[in-house]
Amino acid sequence: MTLKERYDAAKEVYKAIGVDTDVAMKALKEIPISMHCWQGDDVTGFDGAGALSGGIQTTGNYPGRARNPEELMADMDKTLSLIPGKHRINLHASYAIFEEGEWVDRDQLEPKHFKKWVEFAKEKGIGIDFNPTLFSHANAENATLSSEDPKIRSFWIDHVKACIKISEYFATEQGNPCTMNIWIPDGFKDIPADRTSPRARLKDSLDQILSMEYDKTKVLVAVESKVFGIGMESCTIGSHEFYMNYASKNDILCLLDSGHYHPTEVVSDKISSMLLFFDKVALHVTRPVRWDSDHVVLFDDETKEIAKEIIRGGSDRVLLALDFFDASINRISAWVVGMRNMQKALLNALLLPNEKLAQLQNSRSFTELMMLQEELKLYPIGDVWNYFCELNGVPAKEDWFKEVATYEKEVLLNRK
Ligand code: RNT
Ligand code: ZN
Numbered sequence: 001m002t003l004k005e006r007y008d009a010a011k012e013v014y015k016a017i018g019v020d021t022d023v024a025m026k027a028l029k030e031i032p033i034s035m036h037c038w039q040g041d042d043v044t045g046f047d048g049a050g051a052l053s054g055g056i057q058t059t060g061n062y063p064g065r066a067r068n069p070e071e072l073m074a075d076m077d078k079t080l081s082l083i084p085g086k087h088r089i090n091l092h093a094s095y096a097i098f099e100e101g102e103w104v105d106r107d108q109l110e111p112k113h114f115k116k117w118v119e120f121a122k123e124k125g126i127g128i129d130f131n132p133t134l135f136s137h138a139n140a141e142n143a144t145l146s147s148e149d150p151k152i153r154s155f156w157i158d159h160v161k162a163c164i165k166i167s168e169y170f171a172t173e174q175g176n177p178c179t180m181n182i183w184i185p186d187g188f189k190d191i192p193a194d195r196t197s198p199r200a201r202l203k204d205s206l207d208q209i210l211s212m213e214y215d216k217t218k219v220l221v222a223v224e225s226k227v228f229g230i231g232m233e234s235c236t237i238g239s240h241e242f243y244m245n246y247a248s249k250n251d252i253l254c255l256l257d258s259g260h261y262h263p264t265e266v267v268s269d270k271i272s273s274m275l276l277f278f279d280k281v282a283l284h285v286t287r288p289v290r291w292d293s294d295h296v297v298l299f300d301d302e303t304k305e306i307a308k309e310i311i312r313g314g315s316d317r318v319l320l321a322l323d324f325f326d327a328s329i330n331r332i333s334a335w336v337v338g339m340r341n342m343q344k345a346l347l348n349a350l351l352l353p354n355e356k357l358a359q360l361q362n363s364r365s366f367t368e369l370m371m372l373q374e375e376l377k378l379y380p381i382g383d384v385w386n387y388f389c390e391l392n393g394v395p396a397k398e399d400w401f402k403e404v405a406t407y408e409k410e411v412l413l414n415r416k
Helices: 003-015 021-029 069-080 111-124 150-174 196-210 240-250 271-277 301-313 331-350 354-362 366-376 381-391 397-410
Strands: 034-036 088-092 127-131 178-182 219-224 253-257 281-285 318-322
Touching: 003 021, 003 381, 021 331, 021 381, 034 069, 034 318, 069 111, 069 331, 069 397, 088 111, 088 318, 111 127, 111 150, 127 150, 150 178, 150 196, 150 219, 178 281, 178 318, 196 240, 219 240, 219 281, 240 253, 253 271, 271 281, 271 301, 281 301, 301 318, 301 331, 301 354, 318 331, 331 381, 331 397, 354 366
Parallel strands: 034 088, 088 127, 127 178, 178 219, 219 253, 253 281, 281 318
Antiparallel strands: none
């Protein structure tokens, strides 16, 4: 049986429950996922600022890490060729590309340092999102935007302002908005004596940053909270309450990272509330294993649940990005698995009879609701997914892996 024949059979199965698989595939094609560049080089970047810091960690030393812009772009190019649909890329400021012999510190970054990325994205017809980098830097050893040292604090304020300018440049060049997400690693290992002053300084830093002139239709500033980090176990300054209140009062966005809450607390349950109070919500989908470990996104229950909330809340209102970094496996495979899984989860949500399920809840028919939700888990989503891949000119099923294996042999293993 061909993939098309299997698809045709699946189409009938879904039709019987009132779901149109053609409509689902069309909708899936329109949902861009912002692919984080930092999976390709273990969050190292090109500005030579030093080892990864800020309480985040990549573990493993699988061969083939991208060591320069050319290698990272080639790897991202290969990756994107194995993922159906058009997506976006998500850059960090530490991925600035300098001319031979040139270097500027992060507070001096300019759009020109990202020109090569714009060329790369334009060639592929994709958009860019951005992140200031407030870690892996000598000035980030203690604290950044909440620092008690005025010089350090103003250095980072200038950095984030520079990043807003760069984000505006991306938006202008690509003709659509750039999401610019601020995450800082500030916090305390042990019980702090004063939680208020650092938070007040962070609030003031953000006020100073946002007081600059910029086009709010072009740059969508978001703030990303976190419950703890390595070395920041007792208190993070940018906590969820801090940023949710700050974002709400200042008309910017909240970014929810699925690894940044207490272990049994889920982002899937937060999206609907956020969308009742904000025009949009931004996400970092990742997979925390016992802690914020940033494992590759799987087609697992929470990813499926997040996808359902995106589809039910309106996919145009959710700015969807991934955030993981696994150095223990082939990095291209990590990207492809994570991106395709996020898409499969979205397809799964698009193939549900969502109205019917909501009606069952509304009539409090919880017995039938449970029965149907469970039966739907074995519907032939795989046949729709494989045909979607074929239609979009990328390998279906596990066939993409052959290309990664060849690329590993021919390219990655030569990076010694
Ligand atoms: C850290 C945050 C943050 C980073 C990236 C590299 O816990 O999740 O988003 O992972 O910006
Ligand atoms: Zn994140």
